Amino acid sequence: MPAAEPAHLLDLAVDVAREAGQLAARGQAGIGVLETKSSPTDVVTEMDRSVEELVRKRLLSARPGDSVLGEESGSETGSSEVRWIVDPIDGTVNYLYGRGEWAVSIAAESRGEVVAGVVAIPARGETYTATLGGGAFCEGEPLRVNDTVPLETALVGTGFGYSTDRRAHQAEVLRTVLPRVRDIRRGGSAAVDLCSVAHGRADAYYERGLNAWDWSAAELIAREAGARVAGLNGAPPTPDLVIAAAPGLFEELHDLLEPLGADTDGASPAT
Numbered sequence: 001m002p003a004a005e006p007a008h009l010l011d012l013a014v015d016v017a018r019e020a021g022q023l024a025a026r027g028q029a030g031i032g033v034l035e036t037k038s039s040p041t042d043v044v045t046e047m048d049r050s051v052e053e054l055v056r057k058r059l060l061s062a063r064p065g066d067s068v069l070g071e072e073s074g075s076e077t078g079s080s081e082v083r084w085i086v087d088p089i090d091g092t093v094n095y096l097y098g099r100g101e102w103a104v105s106i107a108a109e110s111r112g113e114v115v116a117g118v119v120a121i122p123a124r125g126e127t128y129t130a131t132l133g134g135g136a137f138c139e140g141e142p143l144r145v146n147d148t149v150p151l152e153t154a155l156v157g158t159g160f161g162y163s164t165d166r167r168a169h170q171a172e173v174l175r176t177v178l179p180r181v182r183d184i185r186r187g188g189s190a191a192v193d194l195c196s197v198a199h200g201r202a203d204a205y206y207e208r209g210l211n212a213w214d215w216s217a218a219e220l221i222a223r224e225a226g227a228r229v230a231g232l233n234g235a236p237p238t239p240d241l242v243i244a245a246a247p248g249l250f251e252e253l254h255d256l257l258e259p260l261g262a263d264t265d266g267a268s269p270a271t
Helices: 006-026 046-062 092-096 164-180 190-199 212-224 249-260
Strands: 033-036 043-045 067-070 074-076 082-090 103-110 113-121 126-131 135-138 155-158 183-186 204-207 228-230 242-245
Touching: 006 046, 006 082, 006 103, 006 113, 006 126, 043 046, 043 092, 046 067, 046 082, 046 103, 067 212, 082 092, 082 190, 082 212, 103 190, 103 212, 113 190, 113 212, 126 190, 126 212, 135 190, 135 212, 155 164, 155 190, 164 183, 164 249, 190 204, 190 212, 190 242, 204 249, 212 228, 212 242, 228 249, 242 249
Parallel strands: 067 082, 155 183, 155 204
Antiparallel strands: 033 043, 067 074, 082 103, 103 113, 113 126, 126 135, 204 242, 228 242
């Protein structure tokens, strides 16, 4: 099996993500709900399943000993040090409604650390990439987060969950955050939102209720572009909270969010 070099893993991930994105883009018109998960609004389409099946097939054909964790099919354990973390369509509700804010997200984790990641956004014709210590790029152009701005002039992205309890809590958090920032954006895809921070299209991002497949690739991209990405009180990103922003702004946003508390609903997020 090929060595688990981050650059080699990234090359494979990019090829697979672009192929998967093309498949999903061709199938977007006329797509319908296949089933729901945590709530009636937490949808799965047939294409979510088809795209993840393609990604798994391509990755394991190239590297048959690897493990795969996918949003739709769960975990498949292999014998190597590499695990792939896959979100076949991050932003399924956007996809269902014919919107463009959705992405194919693939991260390569080696010995428990994400070392390569790709987020392909077919509707924009953009592919974001990063390797650990190697920088972040969009279509080959290097990325850098915006310079630190005060919280009151920051454009901040966020997302909302599917369950009524989680949405109610997030609405209360938003009541506190909105008067303290320039404005809020809700795009509907955590991977796209994190890449927006990396690209300077937003100053910061926060969301509760995400899963590893939502953030793994995009978190590396944002971090390699200069963002600080973490959870509460110095913890790594977890479902409790993910915050991304340039150093300085990160601390201001963290300190605003920390006393508001995490919701207790374990439902999946709306991405």
